Amino acid sequence: MGTITRIPLQWLGNYAYDVLDYTAPPVRLPAFAATTRSPFLTLLSHRKRSFFVTSAVPNSDTEPAFADLDLPSALLDAVTTLGFTTPTQIQAAAIPALLAGRDITGIAQTGTGKTAAFGLPLISGIDADGRYLQAVVLTPTRELAIQVGDALQSFAQHVADVSVATVYGGAPYGPQIRALENGAQILVGTPGRVIDHLERGTADFSHVGMLVLDEADEMLRMGFAEDVDTIFAKAPRERQVALFSATMPPGIRRVAREHLKDPVEIAVARQSTTVSAVTQQFAMVPLRHKIGALSRVLITSEADAAIVFCRTRAAAEEVGIELASRGLIAATISGDVAQRDREKIVDRLRSGAIDVLVATDVAARGLDVERIGLVVNYDLPRESEAYVHRIGRTGRAGRAGTALTFISPRERGKLRNIERAIRTDLTEIQIPSPLDVSAHRTRKLLERVDSRLEAGRLGLYKELLGEYLAGHGDKQVEDVLSAVLALGVGDSGPSAQRAQEQAEHEELVAAARPPKTRARDDYEGSARRDRFQGEAGGRGPRRHFNDDAAPVHRSRPSTTPGATKYRVSVGFDTGAEPRGIVGALTNEGGLRGSDIGKIAMFGSFALVEIGPALDANQMKRLSRAKVGGRPLRLQVDDGPRPRTDRPRSERGERGGYDQGSRERGNYDRRDRGERGGDRFRGGDQGKGRSPYAGGKPNRGRSY
Known part of the structure; x- marks a missing residue:
C-alpha cells in the first residue's frame, strides 16, 4: 500500500495520524484496519468517524475492475463503450459506499473521475418507469453543469428511459421546462437556476432520493451556501447525499454536519507530480x-x-x-x-x-x-x-x-x-521582442530558399531585380536583398508603431525584475492595474500593437452609450470585489462579459453599468444572485441618495458618490482599441480610486 499524504489521515510507516487533531496519538494500522472487497482500499473506523482511504500508488496486480463494484450490467456496458478499463481511486472507493446507501464526502482533486464516482451509482438507483425527478446534482458553474449532464447521459446510454435535464442561468427556460415536464429523472444545474425552477413550480423535489454537491468548495467560495441550504430544505428528509470537494474548509464541514448522515469520508492522495516531458x-x-x-x-x-x-x-x-x-x-x-x-x-x-x-x-x-x-x-x-x-x-x-x-x-x-x-x-x-518576431519570420523565410531555388522558374524575378539594380547603381545587392527580406516579413521600417512595440517590450523586461529592485510606485501601480483582470479575465482600455498594422486610436466616452447604471447592495465593507460581482452576474444572471461596463466600488454598495437594459425577469433573477453570501438586490441607480434615505452605514460617509471623480479611474470591460505567415498565422487596464465627495479619501473605487 502506498503512502497517504492528505486528509483525513496521514500515514507514516504502519501508523496513521488524524491530521484534524495532531494532538491525538498515532494509531497502529493493524489495530483497526479491515480490508474491503477492493484490495487496495482500507475502511478505517477511528473516533466514531469512518474513512475510506485509498493508496497513492495501488499495486497493479491488485487493482479492481468495474465488474468488481456490483454495478448493473447496463452500466458496465456503458463503461466499456466509453473506454474505461480500471476504476480510479475515488471511483473504487465511492461506488461501493454509494451502492450501499451511505452518505459520503469525497475529498479528491479535479480530474480524478468524480463524475463517474457518483454518476454510476446515481443512475443505478433510478426507477426508469417513474417519470419524475429522483436525483439532483448541483454544480457551481454552467460549464460544469453541462459537462456533468453530458457525462450522466453517456453513462445511461444503455439504460432505457433514463433522461437528464441540465439547467443553468443564461439559457432559455423553455427547453429546460420541457425536459422536466417530459419526465427527466435526473436534474443537473447551478443553484440559482435550480431555485428558479423550484419557485416556478417546474421542478418537484418530493420524490428526490439523492442529492450530489459537485465541487462544493468552489460552490461555497462563490457564495452559494444559502442557496444550497434552500435546495436541501426542499428535498425529502430521507435522502442520500454525496458531497465532493477538493478541500474540506470549515464551511464544507458545516454543510456535511447539517445535511449528511454519518457520512463515509473518502480521501484520495493528491497527485501533485507533473509531466516529466x-x-x-x-x-x-x-x-x-x-x-x-x-x-x-x-x-x-x-x-x-x-x-x-x-x-x-x-x-x-x-x-x-x-x-x-x-x-x-x-x-x-x-x-x-x-x-x-x-x-x-x-x-x-x-x-x-x-x-x-x-x-x-x-x-x-x-x-x-x-x-x-x-x-x-x-x-x-x-x-x-x-x-x-x-x-x-x-x-x-x-x-x-x-x-x-x-x-x-x-x-x-x-x-x-x-x-x-x-x-x-x-x-x-x-517574452520575445518585436525584433525576435522579425528574426523568427526571416529565418523561416530563408529556410524555404533552397527548395524555391530547386523549383526553378525564377527568370521573371531575376529580370526585375536586374532592372532595379541597373536603375539604382548606388544600391548594394546586399542592401536590396535585406530590404526585400524585411518587406517579406512585414517590416516596413521605423515607425511610431514599432517604437510603441519596442517600448512595451522594454516595459515587459522591467516587469520581470524582482519587486525589490523596482520603484515602489511602479510595482504597486502594476499590481493595482492587474488586480481585476488577473482574477476575473475582464478587459479594460487597451493599446493594441499589431505587428503589421499602423496604430489606430479611438477616443472613448467616459460612459458607455446605451448602458444603464445599476446599484447592488454589496461593496468593500461586505467583502465584495469586482471579480465577484462579475462572476455573479455572468454565472447566475446569464450576462456576457461584454454586457458589463464600469464597476464603481464603495463601502456598502457598488454601481455597475449594464447594457442593454434589463427586463423585469432579469432584474428579479439578478437580485437573488449572491456575492459572499449576500444577495445583490440589484436596482436602477437614481444617483446619490439624500442623507435621510441612506442606511446608517452609508450616512457615516459624508455626501454622495462623486460622479466626476469616479470617472477618472474607472474600469470599463467594454472599452476597446482598434484591433489590428508564421506557425500559427493564417491591454491596458486602469484601476483608480474615487473618493466620496467630501468624504473619506480613496473610499470609492472604480473598475
Whole structure:
C-alpha cells in the first residue's frame, strides 16, 4: 500500500495520524484496519468517524475492475463503450459506499473521475418507469453543469428511459421546462437556476432520493451556501447525499454536519507530480501587454499546435477574437459550445486546420491531441490541480512539450504556492521582442530558399531585380536583398508603431525584475492595474500593437452609450470585489462579459453599468444572485441618495458618490482599441480610486 499524504489521515510507516487533531496519538494500522472487497482500499473506523482511504500508488496486480463494484450490467456496458478499463481511486472507493446507501464526502482533486464516482451509482438507483425527478446534482458553474449532464447521459446510454435535464442561468427556460415536464429523472444545474425552477413550480423535489454537491468548495467560495441550504430544505428528509470537494474548509464541514448522515469520508492522495516531458516556464507580463505577449509567443513558437487557457468563458472568447484579428488561426471552446461543435473544433485542431485553441479549464477536460506542443496559461489557475491538468494537455504520446504561465507582479506568491504543490520550480523566461518576431519570420523565410531555388522558374524575378539594380547603381545587392527580406516579413521600417512595440517590450523586461529592485510606485501601480483582470479575465482600455498594422486610436466616452447604471447592495465593507460581482452576474444572471461596463466600488454598495437594459425577469433573477453570501438586490441607480434615505452605514460617509471623480479611474470591460505567415498565422487596464465627495479619501473605487 502506498503512502497517504492528505486528509483525513496521514500515514507514516504502519501508523496513521488524524491530521484534524495532531494532538491525538498515532494509531497502529493493524489495530483497526479491515480490508474491503477492493484490495487496495482500507475502511478505517477511528473516533466514531469512518474513512475510506485509498493508496497513492495501488499495486497493479491488485487493482479492481468495474465488474468488481456490483454495478448493473447496463452500466458496465456503458463503461466499456466509453473506454474505461480500471476504476480510479475515488471511483473504487465511492461506488461501493454509494451502492450501499451511505452518505459520503469525497475529498479528491479535479480530474480524478468524480463524475463517474457518483454518476454510476446515481443512475443505478433510478426507477426508469417513474417519470419524475429522483436525483439532483448541483454544480457551481454552467460549464460544469453541462459537462456533468453530458457525462450522466453517456453513462445511461444503455439504460432505457433514463433522461437528464441540465439547467443553468443564461439559457432559455423553455427547453429546460420541457425536459422536466417530459419526465427527466435526473436534474443537473447551478443553484440559482435550480431555485428558479423550484419557485416556478417546474421542478418537484418530493420524490428526490439523492442529492450530489459537485465541487462544493468552489460552490461555497462563490457564495452559494444559502442557496444550497434552500435546495436541501426542499428535498425529502430521507435522502442520500454525496458531497465532493477538493478541500474540506470549515464551511464544507458545516454543510456535511447539517445535511449528511454519518457520512463515509473518502480521501484520495493528491497527485501533485507533473509531466516529466513538459518544460515548465513562467513570464512576468503586466496585464495591458498580455495579448501582445501572447501573440509574439505563438508567432515564434516551434510547436505544431498550442492551447491557451483562460480562467473565464468571457476571457476565452475575447482572447480568441483578439488572436484571430491578428492573423492567428484560433478557435475557442467553453461551456457554452455545444458538444457537437466542440467535437468539430477538436477534430480541426487534430487535422491541422487550426493551430491555436483558446479554452477554459472545464471545456478542455479530457482533451487529448498529440500535436499540442505548447500550453499557455494566459490566466494563472487558482488551484495547483488545475495547473497540473492544464499542462497535461501537452507532452503526450512520448512527445516533448512546453508550458508557459503568465503572471502579474502581484501573483508571484500564488505561483510559489503552485511550485510547492507540484514540487517543481518553473524557469523564468523573457517574452520575445518585436525584433525576435522579425528574426523568427526571416529565418523561416530563408529556410524555404533552397527548395524555391530547386523549383526553378525564377527568370521573371531575376529580370526585375536586374532592372532595379541597373536603375539604382548606388544600391548594394546586399542592401536590396535585406530590404526585400524585411518587406517579406512585414517590416516596413521605423515607425511610431514599432517604437510603441519596442517600448512595451522594454516595459515587459522591467516587469520581470524582482519587486525589490523596482520603484515602489511602479510595482504597486502594476499590481493595482492587474488586480481585476488577473482574477476575473475582464478587459479594460487597451493599446493594441499589431505587428503589421499602423496604430489606430479611438477616443472613448467616459460612459458607455446605451448602458444603464445599476446599484447592488454589496461593496468593500461586505467583502465584495469586482471579480465577484462579475462572476455573479455572468454565472447566475446569464450576462456576457461584454454586457458589463464600469464597476464603481464603495463601502456598502457598488454601481455597475449594464447594457442593454434589463427586463423585469432579469432584474428579479439578478437580485437573488449572491456575492459572499449576500444577495445583490440589484436596482436602477437614481444617483446619490439624500442623507435621510441612506442606511446608517452609508450616512457615516459624508455626501454622495462623486460622479466626476469616479470617472477618472474607472474600469470599463467594454472599452476597446482598434484591433489590428508564421506557425500559427493564417491591454491596458486602469484601476483608480474615487473618493466620496467630501468624504473619506480613496473610499470609492472604480473598475
